Amino acid sequence: LKKLPYPYAYYVMLCRVTDAGSERFALAYDDFFALSSGGGGPETVGFLWRTQSSRRMLLLRLLFEEVEKDPGLLGELPPAMTVRDVLGAAQVASATAVRALLLHPQVGSWAAYTLRRLHGGAGRSGAAPEWVDFGGMHALGIVAAIRAGVPWRTRIPHRDGKVMLFGLGMALFPGLSADGLVDAEAADGRLTLTADGMSVSVDLHEDSPDTEQWWGLRTMTADGSPPLSVTLDDLDPFRDLADPVPPRRLSDADVALWRELFADAWDLLGRHHPDSAAALASGVVSLVPLPLGDGRETRSASSGEAFGSVMLTQPPDAVTLAVSLVHEFQHIKLGGLMHLTRLTREQSSGYYYAPWRDDPRPIIGFLQGVYAFFGITAFWRRQREVVTGAKVRLADFEYAYARFQTCESLEIIKACDALTDLGHEFVDGLVEQTKSWSDDMLDVAAQDAARVITDHHRAGWRVRHQRPSAYELDTLFDAWCDGGTCASRTCGRKSPRPRPPGGPTAWSGWCVGRSRPRRRGWTSTGRRIPPG
Amino acid sequence: MAHHVQSSAGDFVGLDTELVDLSEYSVDDILAIPGYQLAPYLDRTLLQVERPRMNLGGSGPPGRAD
Secondary structure (H helix, E strand, C coil), X not given: CXXXXXXXXXXXXXXXXXXXXXXXXEEEHHHHHHHHCCCCCHHHHHHHHHHHHHHHHHHHHHHHHHHXXXXXXXXXXXXXXXXXXXXXXXXXXXXXXXXXXXXXHHHHHHHHHHHHHHCCCCXXXXXXXXXXXXXXXXXXXXXXXXXXXXXXXXXXXXXXXEEEECCCEEEECCCCCCEEEEEEEEECCEEEEEECCEEEEEECCCCCCCCCCEEECEEEEEXXXXXXXXXXXXXXXXXXXXXXXXXXXXXXXXXXXXXXXXXXXXXXXXXXXXXXXXXXHHHCCEEEEECCCCCCCCEXXXXXXXXXXXXXXXXXXXXXXXXXXXXHHHHHHHXXXXXXXXXXXXXXXXXXXXXXXXXXXXXXXXXXXXXXXXXXXXXXXXXXXXXXXXXXXXXXXXXXXXXXXXXXXXXXXXXXXXXXXXXXXXXXXXXXXXXXXXXXXXXXXXXXXXXXXXXXXXXXXXXXXXXXXXXXHHHHHHHHHCCCCCCCCCCCCCCCCCCCXXXXXXXXXXXXXXXXXXXXXXXXXXXXXXXX | CCCEEECCCCCEEEEEEEEECCCCCCHHHHHHCCHHHHHHHHHHHHXXXXXXXXXXXXXXXXXXXX
């Protein structure tokens, strides 16, 4: 460098410095095409995990920056520097263990919630003090230490007498209330937590049964080729979508039922949906049981920050569990892709008709729904080929229903201007896959029923949300006066905004109430209930 | 418009992304990188965090699920 003229030497030095953090991920064409055709095997999913690993590092960096700016965010906890030191030491001892910890889905949810709360986007009234959330850094540090075999002592926060240790389990201090601190020590493969004269000691190498002071995070493993192993997370405060939630420990009987359903669903996926199974095996690591709602329908959910985690109410059967896993994994893959690149325009403000929703959807939610329903359709397209007897008509109905929804939504989203060029390429990939769907011969009655329900939903949605332009009104009026007809099919191509809740137009599940009985008639008896 | 990435041999290998590849860095390294170098990636991540994706699904007829 000394031999170079000053400006050039400076430029070279600058380039070297900026090398630290200037290399962006390149999304291989094969991976993009795989995802844009609704798929994506283990290699593509593996790539998404690698990108998530870097993103977690950025989240960690953001958290450290915040506590550096305002050390008070940690309250009376030891300084953040101690966490930095132990993470560094743990990484030297076992980089694999630290990487796995950082990629734990609920670590992502915790980090994102903590940052979001600081920036005003989360934290309802009555939420724990900020240091309880930022104190998760110390919980992260102690788990890294125990996982990597590094001795360390610190203090970590508890929530209402409960201490969650990411990926391990929850220590319980029944005598403690509200929020406070416990002493934590990792040594010789054993983690010891102490507070208020009580001590909880956990041996990492043993599967500890539930006690009054310790609930271990359970796992479910389903044999097969490939096998699938996930945590059954009923503990972590950050296992849900938004604000922290208390644990909801499943009974042994519930766990046994979950394991049975899980094994059966995995068997079904492995035997009949091997491509989906291979992708799921490399991408889903956590299953969070949701509380049952009204008991009528299975609900599932996922969050972009908890890559690899699926939330689900206990399904009635293995098929429902299988299709729910496929559904949510579509969201997870697309969420991972959208962390990398923009498929929608930032400033888009339009709302669209989604055949699976009663309310108009913004473009990102709409695209997510399109992708998820593409996956559901593909599942039923295959599933209808492997069932027999009365189940054939039901599978045909499910396929026809999802196909109507997916194809209509693809038509709408293709025509909208809220996608980027890459977003259009992505959608084109899905459309290409649907071209062969129309060749499938379905049970006529099943197809008719699916059409009635989708038409009914569209009509109801239009009545409630569609706002025709003055031009359209004039055209319709003129046609009416002339005694003619006017084929106006603008549903979804406008940009209706959701009406404010609670007003005179408020509604809730208007279409569910009418279409459920018809659908139930199909699914439970195999008889067709006449439309109308 | 998506940008394409070329290998050192000049072949197009894929699409550029907005996420920095920190695979080879330790936690300590990342915390030591000057802020201005990571700023665009940190800003982008924070923006995503502030506008989270949360999807609710369901097995039933149309309702409140994607």
